[in-house]
Amino acid sequence: xxxxxxxxxxxxxxxxxxxxxxxxxxxxxxxxxxxxxxxxxxxxxxxxxxxxxxxxxxxxxxxxxxxxxxxxxxxxxxxxxxxxxxxxxxxxxxxxxxxxxxxxxxxxxxxxxxxxxxxxxxxxxxxxxxxxxxxxxxxxxxxxxxxxxxxxxxxxxxxxxxxxxxxxxxxxxxxxxxxxxxxxxxxxxxxxxxxxxxxxxxxxxxxxxxxxxxxxxxxxx
Amino acid sequence: xxxxxxxxxxxxxxxxxxxxxxxxxxxxxxxxxxxxxxxxxxxxxxxxxxxxxxxxxxxxxxxxxxxxxxxxxxxxxxxx
Numbered sequence: 001x002x003x004x005x006x007x008x009x010x011x012x013x014x015x016x017x018x019x020x021x022x023x024x025x026x027x028x029x030x031x032x033x034x035x036x037x038x039x040x041x042x043x044x045x046x047x048x049x050x051x052x053x054x055x056x057x058x059x060x061x062x063x064x065x066x067x068x069x070x071x072x073x074x075x076x077x078x079x080x081x082x083x084x085x086x087x088x089x090x091x092x093x094x095x096x097x098x099x100x101x102x103x104x105x106x107x108x109x110x111x112x113x114x115x116x117x118x119x120x121x122x123x124x125x126x127x128x129x130x131x132x133x134x135x136x137x138x139x140x141x142x143x144x145x146x147x148x149x150x151x152x153x154x155x156x157x158x159x160x161x162x163x164x165x166x167x168x169x170x171x172x173x174x175x176x177x178x179x180x181x182x183x184x185x186x187x188x189x190x191x192x193x194x195x196x197x198x199x200x201x202x203x204x205x206x207x208x209x210x211x212x213x214x215x216x217x218x219x220x221x
Numbered sequence: 222x223x224x225x226x227x228x229x230x231x232x233x234x235x236x237x238x239x240x241x242x243x244x245x246x247x248x249x250x251x252x253x254x255x256x257x258x259x260x261x262x263x264x265x266x267x268x269x270x271x272x273x274x275x276x277x278x279x280x281x282x283x284x285x286x287x288x289x290x291x292x293x294x295x296x297x298x299x300x301x
Contacts, residue, residue: 074277075269075273076270076271076273076274097267097270097271098270098271106258109257110259110267151263152260152263
């Protein structure tokens with residue numbers, strides 16, 4: 001398991017703190033993370049439901065990283081994670097083959113497809129009143145772009161966005177919306193072209209030196 | 222992002238192998254590499270990833286089917 005030192009924003013201390021980006025997680029890590037995250041997600045969903053705030057229920061409340069970990073038996077999948085203070089602060093499952101770009105001029109060429117991206121529930125303002133860390137989703141997205149470069153995909157990434165996260169992908173990352181996809185529950189498909197990836201990363205000297213600011217809007221749900 | 226950063230995601234130990242290909246095999250590999258804008262190594266890596274998934278799903282009793290929506294045709298790919 002490769003690691004890269006990074007920094008994330010501690011909302012409590014209002015300062016950057018050291019963290020570690022793991023670039024190749026093993027299945028047991030995902031099972032471990034789910035044991036911690038799952039009950040918090042479900043409890044938050046039940047609470048919001050009982051308070052009549054259905055629209056605020058995180059749309060990923062039913063995710064199960066333990067089940068998703070089975071994908072890691074295949075070379076085509078890679079899971080990245082950010083660790084800080086002895087806990088997993090965010091995870092990203094990427095698919096490295098079997099998905100291709102839909103947008104010109106690279107239509108039909110390989111990309112890194114982001115299957116799942118989640119910040120730990122204690123980092124989400126929809127789940128806790130005082131989130132602990134910020135910038136997790138942003139950092140994982142940057143790592144996915146980096147992975148795309150590593151694979152020779154020129155920074156191209158694609159994903160299906162949950163409606164609650166569309167702003168994040170569109171506004172923060174300039175991903176192009178391709179509309180709802182009937183083959184996948186009508187979820188909107190978003191893609192980052194190589195041009196957007198190049199401008200997105202041009203001010204980023206290295207993943208390990210990323211500085212994430214306090215005005216970060218919050219990670220994807 | 223500078224080249225040092227791009228190296229950081231590929232720290233895993235890589236093993237080297239020599240691959241002997243016929244002229245026609247190399248030609249196909251080069252065509253695919255050109256078409257997909259990938260290195261030949263990347264094409265082979267993608268092929269291995271896909272082959273592993275296909276093999277696992279076929280072993281689990283699933284079928285691999287290609288569909289031509291316009292012609293309304295479906296064809297099962299037989300992988301031996």
